[in-house]
Amino acid sequence: MSHEWRRAAAYSAVLAAATAVVVTVSAGIGPVAIPAGTVVAVVANAVAVPASVEWVGAAGGPATAGLPLRVGFTHPFSFPVSGTHEAIVMRVRLPRILLATFVGVALAAAGTVMQGFFRNPMADPGIIGVSSGAAVGAVAWIVAPSALVALLGPVRPLLADGVGLQIAAFCGALAAGFGVYLIASRDGRTPVATLLLAGVAVQTFLGAVVSYLLLHSGESIRRVTYWLMGHLSGANWGEVAAAALVVPPLTVALFAYARDLNVLLLGERDAVALGVNAERSKRVLLAVSSVLTGAAVAVSGVIGFVGLIVPHGVRLVVGPDHRVLLPTSALAGGSFLVAADTVARAGVAELPVGIVTAAAGAPFFLYLLRTREVYSL
Amino acid sequence: MSSDPGTGSAVDPGRTGGGCDGPLIAVRDLVVSRGGERVLDGVSLRVDRGELVGLVGPNGAGKTTLVSACNGTLAPDAGVIELNGRDLTTLSHRETARVVATVPQETNTAFEFSVEAVVEMGRTAYVSRFGTTTAADREAVRRAMERAEVAEFADRSVTTLSGGERQRVLLARALAAGTPALLLDEPTASLDINHQLRTLELVRAAVDGGKAALAAIHDLDLAARVCDRLAFVNDDPAVGSPMVTALRDGQRGRSLGGTAGGGDRVDADGDSGDGSDDRDDGGSDHAGADDGDDDRAGDNDGGDGDRAPEPDR
Numbered sequence: 001m002s003h004e005w006r007r008a009a010a011y012s013a014v015l016a017a018a019t020a021v022v023v024t025v026s027a028g029i030g031p032v033a034i035p036a037g038t039v040v041a042v043v044a045n046a047v048a049v050p051a052s053v054e055w056v057g058a059a060g061g062p063a064t065a066g067l068p069l070r071v072g073f074t075h076p077f078s079f080p081v082s083g084t085h086e087a088i089v090m091r092v093r094l095p096r097i098l099l100a101t102f103v104g105v106a107l108a109a110a111g112t113v114m115q116g117f118f119r120n121p122m123a124d125p126g127i128i129g130v131s132s133g134a135a136v137g138a139v140a141w142i143v144a145p146s147a148l149v150a151l152l153g154p155v156r157p158l159l160a161d162g163v164g165l166q167i168a169a170f171c172g173a174l175a176a177g178f179g180v181y182l183i184a185s186r187d188g189r190t191p192v193a194t195l196l197l198a199g200v201a202v203q204t205f206l207g208a209v210v211s212y213l214l215l216h217s218g219e220s221i222r223r224v225t226y227w228l229m230g231h232l233s234g235a236n237w238g239e240v241a242a243a244a245l246v247v248p249p250l251t252v253a254l255f256a257y258a259r260d261l262n263v264l265l266l267g268e269r270d271a272v273a274l275g276v277n278a279e280r281s282k283r284v285l286l287a288v289s290s291v292l293t294g295a296a297v298a299v300s301g302v303i304g305f306v307g308l309i310v311p312h313g314v315r316l317v318v319g320p321d322h323r324v325l326l327p328t329s330a331l332a333g334g335s336f337l338v339a340a341d342t343v344a345r346a347g348v349a350e351l352p353v354g355i356v357t358a359a360a361g362a363p364f365f366l367y368l369l370r371t372r373e374v375y376s377l
Numbered sequence: 378m379s380s381d382p383g384t385g386s387a388v389d390p391g392r393t394g395g396g397c398d399g400p401l402i403a404v405r406d407l408v409v410s411r412g413g414e415r416v417l418d419g420v421s422l423r424v425d426r427g428e429l430v431g432l433v434g435p436n437g438a439g440k441t442t443l444v445s446a447c448n449g450t451l452a453p454d455a456g457v458i459e460l461n462g463r464d465l466t467t468l469s470h471r472e473t474a475r476v477v478a479t480v481p482q483e484t485n486t487a488f489e490f491s492v493e494a495v496v497e498m499g500r501t502a503y504v505s506r507f508g509t510t511t512a513a514d515r516e517a518v519r520r521a522m523e524r525a526e527v528a529e530f531a532d533r534s535v536t537t538l539s540g541g542e543r544q545r546v547l548l549a550r551a552l553a554a555g556t557p558a559l560l561l562d563e564p565t566a567s568l569d570i571n572h573q574l575r576t577l578e579l580v581r582a583a584v585d586g587g588k589a590a591l592a593a594i595h596d597l598d599l600a601a602r603v604c605d606r607l608a609f610v611n612d613d614p615a616v617g618s619p620m621v622t623a624l625r626d627g628q629r630g631r632s633l634g635g636t637a638g639g640g641d642r643v644d645a646d647g648d649s650g651d652g653s654d655d656r657d658d659g660g661s662d663h664a665g666a667d668d669g670d671d672d673r674a675g676d677n678d679g680g681d682g683d684r685a686p687e688p689d690r
Contacts, residue, residue: 004494004509005509119485256506256507257506259501259504259506262490262494262498263498263501265485265488265490266484266485266488266495266498267484267485269445269450269481270479270481270484270485272448272449272450272470273448273449273450273474273478273479273481274474274498274499274501274502274550274554275470275471275472275473275474275475275501275502276470276471276501277469277470277471278470319489319490319491320488320489320490321490321494
């Protein structure tokens, strides 16, 4: 095992532990303060181990997930906790906290990739228009749902209630990202500079669309503004499950391209000469990080700064090697967003978390800039 | 280190494999356009094992273009490039990178990678996507750093290095790939004469160890000193294809030493040991040409001193 992977494993273990602590502490903070020990007990009580599988046949009986099987679960722990505490942690706080973790992981991982990809310290996950596309989708859904419902007509019955906004945002994100990619590509090549400029232009255009929709949003302007600021309120287990299906696998997929990303930092010609299929690696990196960003934005709105500042801060500590930087940055993004969201919901009036990430992240970043010598990415 | 001239083949036998007979790099009737203009028009060239061919010519004549075509970073309009007997167009980037390693003119070193990390990137073509570097990879990296004389600052960030040191790191990165052929794109363009000579001596040692090398070198004098043959790339349309000139063997031998004791198996230490002859010859051959010659001789001497303890490692 090489030196870099050992470093990555060590940093990741520390950060994973830190994330667990942040999650536990955060779950105890709120209008009802719950001791960390109780939080752990509640989570332990919820642990279910499949203990028995029973064939119930096609004849019927209570089936699990459509299969003619009945799975019996045992709960190995049963700590005495109050029902109120259990409900607060499991129904209200934990879904939101876990969603914050996944969104933070996704944004920080995608931001790390974009900064390396574009060799540009100001790159963020939305640099190729993904966030703007999601914003158009979501705002259009809020402002003119009837138009979009008509558009989605055939698939409408397949959608569970309340996920229309997320679907619209996700589709908008992918459409914008893919559009920018197509605009910037010619003859099978996608020059990074063209991609960057196309992304900026498309972001501007989509920004205009959002502004126009805002003008016509009437009653729903508050909701639109709130969404645009980025928030995690109202998170439910469904969203957590969706994020759990998308974020961890794609983040791990990015790790597989960490070495390519390192070599791409030296320039594309160097990368090709060293044996990297630069165009293919770029396509994979763009696609995966765009889907990650789109998924995160779809469930949480446009939460700024996480994808910009977390990779920077982590890079100052662990260095530019993506084999170390990507996993550490992803985990740090998770805990950072949980902490920021805790602040956002713990105050007198709940704030959109986007305000907190920007307000807390920017000064912290300036502090890092001033205390560490930073000459480059 | 000094006992085995062929770093690459010693570290991973078979990886450098392929047919032993033909030229390692063969270019036939190559036509390359850039920005709609024909830069190379009907160029033919071959580089054999144990041969250092210098690519000389005025700026803008297409030296870099030819090097870029040979490592697959630039697609030619017409003509054939064969690497170790295989058509370049049939090779993947990864396969190409296992035959030729490139020392670029410069690279983006704004990132705070350690020297060792940069040299390790030379092994990119051998490491699987989900795998990590193996003991063989690390050994190749270690030996390449020693050969290019950058081992002593393996842990330093590349951003802290001087131009000459950085160039040797890029050479180490190419050597770490363990390829049978090296391509060098003006590796000395931004260096002072002392570092130019030192870098090219290291290339010379690798070639004497069995590699083939094609090096674009701006300085004709320097090219004549280290190369076995020179290919002139001319931007004059009347001349067209490059004229490949074989230098007299003796001239190259005299300028960098190594012929006296049995020329075909000269390692880095042998070269630098004979370097004193080189300086004397250099002084007499080029005395009038460059006042800096004496400085170069002095600095070179210092360099030899640094390298003297190497066999003890």
